[in-house]
Amino acid sequence: MTNKFTKEDELNCGACGYNTCREKAIAVLQGIAEVDMCLPYLISKKSKLVEQLSETLKETKNLKDELEAVIESSYDGLVVTDGNGRILKTNSAWRKMVGYKNKKEESVKDMENKNIIFPSATLLVLKEKRRISFIQYAHNDKEYLATATPIFDNDSSVKMVVTNIRDIDELNRLREQIEETRKLQKYHKETKRIKYKDYYNENIVVNSIEFGEVLGLASSVAKVDSTVLILGESGVGKEIVANFIHNLSIRKDKPFIKINCGAIPENLIESELFGYETGAFTGAKKKGKPGLIELADEGTLFLDEIGELPLNLQVKLLRVIQERKIMRIGGIKEKYVDVRIIAATNRDLYKMVQRGEFRADLYYRLNVVPIEIPPLRKRKTDILPLCYHFLDIFNSKYRCNKRLSKSVEKILEDYNWPGNVRELENLIERVVVTTPGDIIDVKDLPMFLLENTNDGSKKIDIEGIMPLREAVELVEKKLIKRAYKQCKSTYEMAKVLGVNQSTVVRKIQKYIKSNALKHD
Incomplete structure (x- = not known):
C-alpha cells in the first residue's frame, strides 16, 4: 500500500510524524494514518505519472507526424487557418500552386x-459559416477548384478552416485520360466481342455494320469452292478478306498463294504463273520450275489486282478456272490442279470489258460471288477501333505508350481517308514515332489532316442534277436511316444529328415506320 517492499524502502524520513516507516505502515493498516503523507509513496506516484505523461506525449508526437505525412502527401493543395484567417498549416502542393513562401504572408486576408x-x-467560410466550393483564381493565371470546410468549437464558433484546392487543368486532363481509358476498354471489348464469333480472326478489326455484312457474306462463301471476286478501293483490306475466306474453308491447312498481277513484269508473269520445263527458254533452270498456280494445288490461289493481267494470259487463266488444268511453258503434258480461285481488284472490270481491256468470259467466270468492301469513309465506326489496334501494334513494336487525345480522335473520324486502312496504319505509325510526348495531340498531326477534315461537302456524294427540295429530302432520308441503324435510341440519334429528339421522332415516322418511339 505504501510501496515499501524491502528494507531499503524504509527511509525512516520522519516526514509523516512517525519514528519509523514500519510504524507508519502499521498505522495505515489500522486506518489511523493516511498513505498520502508518506514521502516515498508520493515520490513513487510522481514517477509513475511522469512515465505515463511521457508515453502520452510520444503517442501524440507519432500521431502528429503521421498527420503531417498525410497532409504533405496529398495531391490536393491544403491550407489550415484559425478562426481569424491566420495560416496554421500548409502542404507543399498548396504552396507550389499559389506561390506561397513561408513567413512571407501570415494570413489569407493579406x-x-x-x-x-x-x-x-x-474568408468566405468565416463569413458564411458553412462549407463552400467555387472556382478560385491565382496570380499565376491558374484556376483552382477550392473547397473550404469550417471546424466549430463547443460554442458553435469557427475555430479553424480547412481548404483544399485542385488544379482545373489537371482535373480536365485526368477526365480526358479516364474517358480515353474507358473508350479504349470499350473498343477492346467490342473487337473481342464480335458478333461473328464463329469466324473470329485476330487480324480483323470490325465495329461497323457495313464491314460486318462483308464478313457475313465471306464466311458463307468460305464453306464452298465458288470463285470469289473481291472489289474495293486500294487499301480497304481485300487481302485480309481473302485470307479470312481461306482460313474458314476446308483448305485452311493447304497453301494460300498470293499473286500480285500488277507487280510482276509482263515478260515474266507467264513463267511465274504457269512455271516452265527444262530448257524452255534461255536462262531457265535445268530442272524447270513449278508456277505459282501449281504451288497452290489443293489450296487457295489469290489473284490480286486481276485487272492488270495482260490479255494474252487471261485466256490461259480462263482455262485454269474452267478445266483446272495448266501446262508449263515448254511442256507437252497438262497437269490437273485443284485450286480455289479468289480474285481482287480496285478497278471497274465491267467498264474494262466494255472498252475491250478485259475478257468478258473471264470476267463472268470470276464474278460468281462478288464481295464489295466499302471504303473507310463509309464505315466511320471502324476508324477508332482500327486506330487503337494499330496503336497497340506500334506501341509494342517501338516500346512506347502513346495515346490519342480526344480532339485527335475527332479529326481522325472526320478525315476522308482516300488511302483507306493502309493510309490509316501508316499515319498511326508516323505519329507514334514522331510525337515526343505520350499524348498524341492536334499539333502532332500532319497538316493535310487538318486541312481536309472540316469540309462537310466531302461527306456528301452528288451525282447528276435534281430539284433542290428533292435532293434535301433524299439526303435527310439517308441520314435518318443511317443514324437509325447506328444509334440505340432516338435520344442518341438526336445528339448525333444535332436536332431535337421530337424532330427525330417525326422524321422516323416519315421515312421508316409509324411507331418511332420503339427503337429496334
Missing part, C-alpha cells in the same frame, strides 16, 4: 489583398 489568391475561400 494574400487576397495582394491578389495572390482571390477570392479567399477561408
Whole structure:
C-alpha cells in the first residue's frame, strides 16, 4: 500500500510524524494514518505519472507526424487557418500552386489583398459559416477548384478552416485520360466481342455494320469452292478478306498463294504463273520450275489486282478456272490442279470489258460471288477501333505508350481517308514515332489532316442534277436511316444529328415506320 517492499524502502524520513516507516505502515493498516503523507509513496506516484505523461506525449508526437505525412502527401493543395484567417498549416502542393513562401504572408486576408489568391475561400467560410466550393483564381493565371470546410468549437464558433484546392487543368486532363481509358476498354471489348464469333480472326478489326455484312457474306462463301471476286478501293483490306475466306474453308491447312498481277513484269508473269520445263527458254533452270498456280494445288490461289493481267494470259487463266488444268511453258503434258480461285481488284472490270481491256468470259467466270468492301469513309465506326489496334501494334513494336487525345480522335473520324486502312496504319505509325510526348495531340498531326477534315461537302456524294427540295429530302432520308441503324435510341440519334429528339421522332415516322418511339 505504501510501496515499501524491502528494507531499503524504509527511509525512516520522519516526514509523516512517525519514528519509523514500519510504524507508519502499521498505522495505515489500522486506518489511523493516511498513505498520502508518506514521502516515498508520493515520490513513487510522481514517477509513475511522469512515465505515463511521457508515453502520452510520444503517442501524440507519432500521431502528429503521421498527420503531417498525410497532409504533405496529398495531391490536393491544403491550407489550415484559425478562426481569424491566420495560416496554421500548409502542404507543399498548396504552396507550389499559389506561390506561397513561408513567413512571407501570415494570413489569407493579406494574400487576397495582394491578389495572390482571390477570392479567399477561408474568408468566405468565416463569413458564411458553412462549407463552400467555387472556382478560385491565382496570380499565376491558374484556376483552382477550392473547397473550404469550417471546424466549430463547443460554442458553435469557427475555430479553424480547412481548404483544399485542385488544379482545373489537371482535373480536365485526368477526365480526358479516364474517358480515353474507358473508350479504349470499350473498343477492346467490342473487337473481342464480335458478333461473328464463329469466324473470329485476330487480324480483323470490325465495329461497323457495313464491314460486318462483308464478313457475313465471306464466311458463307468460305464453306464452298465458288470463285470469289473481291472489289474495293486500294487499301480497304481485300487481302485480309481473302485470307479470312481461306482460313474458314476446308483448305485452311493447304497453301494460300498470293499473286500480285500488277507487280510482276509482263515478260515474266507467264513463267511465274504457269512455271516452265527444262530448257524452255534461255536462262531457265535445268530442272524447270513449278508456277505459282501449281504451288497452290489443293489450296487457295489469290489473284490480286486481276485487272492488270495482260490479255494474252487471261485466256490461259480462263482455262485454269474452267478445266483446272495448266501446262508449263515448254511442256507437252497438262497437269490437273485443284485450286480455289479468289480474285481482287480496285478497278471497274465491267467498264474494262466494255472498252475491250478485259475478257468478258473471264470476267463472268470470276464474278460468281462478288464481295464489295466499302471504303473507310463509309464505315466511320471502324476508324477508332482500327486506330487503337494499330496503336497497340506500334506501341509494342517501338516500346512506347502513346495515346490519342480526344480532339485527335475527332479529326481522325472526320478525315476522308482516300488511302483507306493502309493510309490509316501508316499515319498511326508516323505519329507514334514522331510525337515526343505520350499524348498524341492536334499539333502532332500532319497538316493535310487538318486541312481536309472540316469540309462537310466531302461527306456528301452528288451525282447528276435534281430539284433542290428533292435532293434535301433524299439526303435527310439517308441520314435518318443511317443514324437509325447506328444509334440505340432516338435520344442518341438526336445528339448525333444535332436536332431535337421530337424532330427525330417525326422524321422516323416519315421515312421508316409509324411507331418511332420503339427503337429496334
